[in-house]
Amino acid sequence: IIYWNSFSVSLEHNPIPEAVKYAIKIYWEKNKFGVFRKVNQCHRRNKGLSELMCELKCRVPLSTLKLGDRPFSGERWESSLPIQSLQVTLGALKTCAVVMSAGAIKGSSLGAEIDSHDAVLRFNSAPTEGYTKDVGTKTTLRLVNSQLIMSEKADFLNDPQYSTGVLIMWDPAPYSRNLDEWYKKPDFNFHERYHEYRRLHPEQPFYILSPSMQWDLWDVIQENSPIDIQPNPPSSGMLGIIVMMNLCQQISVYEFLSSSRKTALCHYYEEEYNWQCTTGHYHPLIFEKRLVQHMNRGSKFDLVTFGKVTLDGYSLHTC
Ligand code: C5P
Structure with missing residues (x-):
């Protein structure tokens, strides 16, 4: 258990907790996904918002498996993979909400605000039933x-909760992004x-994220972090933020950066207490959060009070 709860607004200037440094060390020893460690890589040069946005826009476009992406071919894949792109399926979206599953959203009364967005993204087994006052009712994507x-x-x-909205799935893939290797x-x-x-x-509609997305995003997180990060894919939360930056003009992210309600409660819908859910162990979560903090357009008040971060969509930036 990590007793570390000084995690909030000034994330970017907080030291990296020792427990996270230890996790980084053990995951590099395993290096399960074969990440290339770039020797002497130039860690973090402070980039401006536009530069960072353009880096993400150019290097981490939305990419899902398509018909004919070998070896995902043949009759079964042809009848399973969606024909239309996610952009076409959802149409133009102005405002979008990304609802993290953190325990800190409990008691927030953010439900109505979340539902007021054109589209709402939720993660994994996060329910709305029984929690609508805090997390809303709408699920456009999961x-x-x-x-x-x-x-x-x-x-x-x-479980009927999965049959609402558009589904997207991802699976940790080799760093090589090699589809044959991942398929096997x-x-x-x-x-x-x-x-x-x-x-x-x-x-x-049920899409599968291409492996390139998780590792192209990982590269950007690594290059903008002060030390080597865990050589594991980014969290679902961070992947979801990037998916929505591709699809929406403006994105409100709830409880990715913690509000004053910060808590060791892992998920709002489960009785499990562990700070690692918020600081990360397997995922380079703390570094994802530093990057998001850097891109936040919203106020400090919104962050402390609502756990809300406001991000630009890719379309707002001409690169
Ligand atoms: O645990 P799960 O992956 O389903 O949660 C969805 C996302 O919410 C995570 O991938 C992570 O990005 C974010 N999260 C968080 N803090 C928590 C729990 C989840 O930042 N305590």
Whole structure:
């Protein structure tokens, strides 16, 4: 357990906690995804907002598996992968909300504000039922990881909460971004479950993020961080923020950077207490949060009171 709760507004200037440094060390020893460590890499030069936005816009475009992306081809994949792009499916979006699952959103009464956005993104098994006052009712998209899809507890195929809105899934892939390698050895063996879900819910759009997205994003996070970060993919939360920056003009992110309600409660919908859910262990979460803090257009008041960060969409920046 990490007893570290000085984590809030001045994130960017806070030292990296020792427990996070230790996690970084052990994950580099494993280096499960074969990340290339760039020797003498030039860590973090303070970039302006526009420069950072353009870096993300150019280097981390939205990318989902498409028909014909070999080896994801053949009859089964052809009948499962969506034909339309995510942009076409959702249409133009002005304002979007990204609702993190952190325990700190409990008691926020943000539900109505969240629902007032054109689109709302939620993560993994985060429910609305029973929590609508704090998290709202609308689910336009849900980003799920392959672990959730394969978990018995989640009952992904049958639980009706997953059948609302557009689904997007991701699976930790090799750093090489090599589709053949990933196809043969996904982190969680999700292929059959994906096909089965598509068979049961043929009308619901269900996209798979390309491995390039997680690692192109990881590269940008690493290059803008003061030290080596965990050699593991970014969290679902950070991937979701980038998905929405591709799709929306303005994005409100709730409880990614902690409000004054910060708590060790891991998720608003579960009784598990662990600071690592907020500071990161496996994911380079603390570095993701520093980057998001750097891009925040909103006020300090919004952050402290509502845990709200306001970000520009890619379309607002001409690079
Ligand atoms: O745990 P899960 O991945 O389902 O949560 C969704 C996202 O919310 C995380 O990937 C992380 O980015 C964010 N989160 C957080 N602090 C928490 C719990 C989740 O920042 N305590």
